[in-house]
Amino acid sequence: MNTLKKVCNGLLLLLLSCQLSEVSAKVNNSIVASPDGKLSVNLSIENGQAYYSVSRNSKSILLKSLLGFTFKNIPSLDKDFEIKSVEKSSFNQTWEQPWGEKRFVVNNYNELVVHLLEIKNLKRKLDLVFRVFNDGFGFRYKFPQQPNIDSLIITNEETEFNFPAVHNAWWIPVHSDNSYYESIFRHTALNKVDTVNTPLTLETKEGLFLAIHEANLTDYASMTLVRIDSSRFKCELVPWANGIKVYAKAPFETPWRTMIITDKPGDLVTSYLMLNLNEPCKLQDISWIKPIKYIGIWWGMHLEKYSWGQGAIHGATTENTMRYIDFSAKNGFGGVLVEGWNEGWDGNWPENGNVFSFTKAYPDFDIDKICKYAESKKIKLIGHHETAGAVANYEKQMEDAFKLYQLHGVNSVKTGYVNKYLNGKEWHDGQFGVRHYRKVFETAAKYHIMVDNHEPVKPTGLCRTYPNFMTQEGARGQEYDAWSSDGGNPPSYTTILPFTRMLAGPFDFTPGTFNFDKPAKHYARVQTTIAKQLAEYVIIYSPLQMASDLPENYNGKAFDFIKQVPCDWSDTKVLNAEIGSFVTIARKDRNSGIWYVGAITNENKRELTINLQFLDKNKEYTAQIYSDGADADWKTNPKSFDYKEIKVNSLSVLSVNLAPGGGAAVRLVMK
Numbered sequence: 001m002n003t004l005k006k007v008c009n010g011l012l013l014l015l016l017s018c019q020l021s022e023v024s025a026k027v028n029n030s031i032v033a034s035p036d037g038k039l040s041v042n043l044s045i046e047n048g049q050a051y052y053s054v055s056r057n058s059k060s061i062l063l064k065s066l067l068g069f070t071f072k073n074i075p076s077l078d079k080d081f082e083i084k085s086v087e088k089s090s091f092n093q094t095w096e097q098p099w100g101e102k103r104f105v106v107n108n109y110n111e112l113v114v115h116l117l118e119i120k121n122l123k124r125k126l127d128l129v130f131r132v133f134n135d136g137f138g139f140r141y142k143f144p145q146q147p148n149i150d151s152l153i154i155t156n157e158e159t160e161f162n163f164p165a166v167h168n169a170w171w172i173p174v175h176s177d178n179s180y181y182e183s184i185f186r187h188t189a190l191n192k193v194d195t196v197n198t199p200l201t202l203e204t205k206e207g208l209f210l211a212i213h214e215a216n217l218t219d220y221a222s223m224t225l226v227r228i229d230s231s232r233f234k235c236e237l238v239p240w241a242n243g244i245k246v247y248a249k250a251p252f253e254t255p256w257r258t259m260i261i262t263d264k265p266g267d268l269v270t271s272y273l274m275l276n277l278n279e280p281c282k283l284q285d286i287s288w289i290k291p292i293k294y295i296g297i298w299w300g301m302h303l304e305k306y307s308w309g310q311g312a313i314h315g316a317t318t319e320n321t322m323r324y325i326d327f328s329a330k331n332g333f334g335g336v337l338v339e340g341w342n343e344g345w346d347g348n349w350p351e352n353g354n355v356f357s358f359t360k361a362y363p364d365f366d367i368d369k370i371c372k373y374a375e376s377k378k379i380k381l382i383g384h385h386e387t388a389g390a391v392a393n394y395e396k397q398m399e400d401a402f403k404l405y406q407l408h409g410v411n412s413v414k415t416g417y418v419n420k421y422l423n424g425k426e427w428h429d430g431q432f433g434v435r436h437y438r439k440v441f442e443t444a445a446k447y448h449i450m451v452d453n454h455e456p457v458k459p460t461g462l463c464r465t466y467p468n469f470m471t472q473e474g475a476r477g478q479e480y481d482a483w484s485s486d487g488g489n490p491p492s493y494t495t496i497l498p499f500t501r502m503l504a505g506p507f508d509f510t511p512g513t514f515n516f517d518k519p520a521k522h523y524a525r526v527q528t529t530i531a532k533q534l535a536e537y538v539i540i541y542s543p544l545q546m547a548s549d550l551p552e553n554y555n556g557k558a559f560d561f562i563k564q565v566p567c568d569w570s571d572t573k574v575l576n577a578e579i580g581s582f583v584t585i586a587r588k589d590r591n592s593g594i595w596y597v598g599a600i601t602n603e604n605k606r607e608l609t610i611n612l613q614f615l616d617k618n619k620e621y622t623a624q625i626y627s628d629g630a631d632a633d634w635k636t637n638p639k640s641f642d643y644k645e646i647k648v649n650s651l652s653v654l655s656v657n658l659a660p661g662g663g664a665a666v667r668l669v670m671k
């Protein structure tokens, strides 16, 4: 962390300019452009209402879009505005991530703060803060402390996104498939889009790519988007059970509403705008936070080979856990996740979350012995807290639960909330859920515990502020390939993920399944080839990264790639991409400097060229290429696989054949 501090201190001095300029009152609009001057955001007042609009290279990205709020019991704050004053400033800083897809992140934007005043009635003040980057923008509302605003009960945030045309969209619906974002992406015209979650990703007819999301979701409700016209959307905050959207007290600020705007889909992936709009790290000591790869007593439960609850096939036994620890140590993994170790799993656990104990182990799980054994093998046990959504039961035990883990040297936990509602009535992504999840990772930080959160509220970049908040679910993981009644994740799914859900942050997708048989009791199966399973380690980023399969299925050359591939990168490049069809990503290992490339395709076979110009010039490399065999096909021959080594340099262009549902993984080692 010393490096981090030094870099941050040094770079802080390099702030290019931060000029404040007061502009006289009574203007009715104010414009701020990106540092390269191409993107501009205009805040205007028309007939007392506040709007923003956005253009890029003089072409409209968003038409005049409304801003404002309605409240319970007090007049709305959405009219009779005038611009009291504005402030403009610029910022340019490079900061270092403790872990991530890129080590050094440039945070360069121009800022406009518009101080609005309600000229009639309550004469309330509302500030709008816009930050415009070269690759997009963010804005938030700020409610300053003032006489006529104290506690606020927000019934609607009226923010609009008014697109000038009916773009193409990739989206998932809100709460209709289930309440934690586990949906297959829809690809439709904008005028067919329902109420959707963010990130919402769009492609315009001119070939621009846009992604709307939010950053720094703190003590507020998640933003979803409802279509109010063919291409006009409005923010729809996820409500409390009583219909209220947000309880707040001035002064306060909303999360940032964000849009990434790029010419290529790959540039969405390498935008760091959302992280930049989060606050710097708040934890003093982060030396204990370390990305690791892990295996788990987990897939066996999803296949029904093991059970979470007690009985003849209980997975979390002392003996089985020690076997997993041995396998983990032998193959260079960092941890073993164990689910079903604690009391509460017997019977219908999703319906009975209140009986979970987070401190009492089942009699056949000797936590003391297991943790001592793990320590002797330099393996970390990864804890598990499934709550079944019974948040009150969990919160009562949370401190003791984390204390127990800390006592046993467990420094990461997977949390889970399998239930339509939290506490039987609240959405996961309303203000209630947002507050709860925050409490979990803040409490975990006190006990030096990293968090992998399943059934979460969507990520919004909070891992910058709390780097122990490592990874989340918040999408259909590979577990659907064990039991989903629709057969599992279709081959195109992972070619959409990088441009949608992955824009929000790391995903514990759990790649690495080598067994493609249909589980005995289910219809689903993994719909990839084995080479695509390897490529997914590069494509789908998670700093706690799983090798999902049973140890007995791991053997052969392909397993070498899983053993070697890291989960902490200093750089990321998207080499080619077409959303829903294919994507190739190259990432550089933060520790060894070795480059890894993953390429994946949908259900169609294709030949991809991979230009290696990102390699160091004038150096020779060995490319270790794991690719689909000539007769590979996810349906008929998923295990057919080739391995070869060739000499390459920065002038080389690889050509790889991907099978239907296939992929390729390449490791580039400097000689």
Ligand code: NOJ
Pocket: 298, 339, 386, 416, 418, 454, 455, 473, 477, 479
């Ligand atoms: C759903 C999670 O996604 C899965 O990984 C876990 O095994 C089960 N819940 C049980 O907690």
